[in-house]
Amino acid sequence: MGAKVMATRLDTRETANLIGSDKVDGTAVYGADREKIGSIERVMIDKISGQVAYAVLSFGGFLGMGEDYYPMPWSMLDYDTDLGGYRVNLTKNQLENAPKYSESQGWNWSRENDLRVYQYYRADPYWE
Amino acid sequence: MGAKVMATRLDTRETANLIGSDKVDGTAVYGADREKIGSIERVMIDKISGQVAYAVLSFGGFLGMGEDYYPMPWSMLDYDTDLGGYRVNLTKNQLENAPKYSESQGWNWSRENDLRVYQYYRADPYWE
Numbered sequence: 001m002g003a004k005v006m007a008t009r010l011d012t013r014e015t016a017n018l019i020g021s022d023k024v025d026g027t028a029v030y031g032a033d034r035e036k037i038g039s040i041e042r043v044m045i046d047k048i049s050g051q052v053a054y055a056v057l058s059f060g061g062f063l064g065m066g067e068d069y070y071p072m073p074w075s076m077l078d079y080d081t082d083l084g085g086y087r088v089n090l091t092k093n094q095l096e097n098a099p100k101y102s103e104s105q106g107w108n109w110s111r112e113n114d115l116r117v118y119q120y121y122r123a124d125p126y127w128e
Numbered sequence: 129m130g131a132k133v134m135a136t137r138l139d140t141r142e143t144a145n146l147i148g149s150d151k152v153d154g155t156a157v158y159g160a161d162r163e164k165i166g167s168i169e170r171v172m173i174d175k176i177s178g179q180v181a182y183a184v185l186s187f188g189g190f191l192g193m194g195e196d197y198y199p200m201p202w203s204m205l206d207y208d209t210d211l212g213g214y215r216v217n218l219t220k221n222q223l224e225n226a227p228k229y230s231e232s233q234g235w236n237w238s239r240e241n242d243l244r245v246y247q248y249y250r251a252d253p254y255w256e
């Protein structure tokens with residue numbers, strides 16, 4: 001009991017139920033085959049509701065050049081304690097066909113694109 | 129129209145409705161009197177639902193020593209474009225009496241403390 005209380009008190013960035021944004025950002029992401037496919041660039045938060053709308057996965061490139069960015073529903077990410085990162089249940093092929101953008105191209109965070117992403121991953125809309 | 133589309137495309141960290149975690153973290157927070165009261169240390173995200181449970185405001189101290197941390201409901205923060213930061217409708221006195229923790233002391237992210245914080249700010253629970 002004493003040890004449990006202490007552990008809870010000391011880690012201010014993560015508990016059983018909550019995780020800090022600064023601990024999510026930069027965390028590695030692995031695919032269905034447990035190969036690393038990228039890392040979390042940031043999460044996008046709905047300003048009004050405070051709901052995480054997207055986890056943005058960055059992949060490839062060098063020092064931010066030529067990277068691809070994949071906006072994904074938060075529910076796609078499962079934390080894998082063995083891997084020490086998030087695992088998404090996607091094959092390489094599924095990821096290649098997923099909605100993405102490059103730094104130069106950018107992304108239009110419109111409802112049309114919301115639908116495109118959420119339908120691709122068959123996730124429940126964050127906006128309802 | 130052309131300019132609007134371009135602006136939407138180029139800013140990948142913020143839109144009218146969404147904001148990136150890396151843009152929230154570190155942002156200044158001002159009180160009801162428009163005096164700076166601290167900055168956002170991080171947001172705490174509910175792992176299952178993806179709902180932001182808390183914005184943690186850090187205040188005072190030097191290089192992380194002696195700082196106080198105030199977990200607040202996300203809905204307390206209003207972005208003020210004039211100030212270039214978040215404004216919370218709290219007086220100094222209200223903030224002094226708000227639930228807080230120090231780095232050494234830590235915080236127990238329990239349902240009891242959830243209730244304590246959310247009741248203090250009279251906000252709707254994030255967990256319901």
